[in-house]
Amino acid sequence: MKRFSCDEVVELVTAYLEGDLDETTRCLFAEHLSGCEGCARYLGQIRATADALGALGASGPGAGGEPSRPPSDGLPRSARERLLGAFREHRRS
């Protein structure tokens, strides 16, 4: 029966986390992981990365104090105010 090497396992971590592996592949993947500290750690670090990204989202626009990077910080305050104004205006009419 085929056994995965580590360089194959690291390419399957997302499919594994997404629940997209077929039964056979999932078993082989899990079997490799149970005997491989490196890949288990790699999987944990991919999870930690996704969690850290989630925490970034939770911190909300404007967090991090990096005004030089508009795309990471949400809309500028002036644009936000204009849109809130447009919302108020439209609901009134």
Add this chain to the structure above:
Amino acid sequence: MESFADGGLPPDDVVVAALRAGDEAMFATLLDTWSRGMLWLARSHVSTNDSAQEVVQDTWLAVIRGIDAFEGRSSVKTWVYRILVNTARKRGVRENRVVPWSSAFEHEGPTVEPARFQGADDPFPGFWKDVPAAWPTPEGEVLAAEVRGLITKALAELPSRQRVVITLRDVEGCTSEEVCEILEISPANQRVLLHRARAAVRGRLEEYFETAGRSA
């Protein structure tokens, strides 16, 4: 994955009813929750940050005008993001910047440096040479802020499609189904883009923790 970013939003019917009733706080919450992801998504279709901001503003104006006619055939979020994608694409066409979303050229090659694994002449070809080092648990405000800055930078450096997918999935908390619907890409394509993006960001964190470990 549990959505952090949307954890505070009530169910769609409540959101829609509130918007129709003119609940400004609800509108502000949506603005603040989604605009950053929308900016990144817009930015991948147009040529400047200013242009992306205009696309996002136009999208919100369309949402304001369209909420009364919203039929609830998709989630509110998917609806808003679909308006955004259509607005951004039109703008991208005007700017002669059409991005082929189904393009496969970002899908090539391994996501982990091949040199990290043993070669054909080693005892265990394809197995780790040295297993990845354990990461410290981020403690204290300084480290957390530093990591946040690093991740933001890593995201900014990703190829645009990867950035959009990882932003929607991991930062904004969309499901894979939502992302496929918003971007009109296949589940397989979505997964590959997410995989490559997560591997790249993990790589940046690894570099950071190694350097931090050495200097400590």
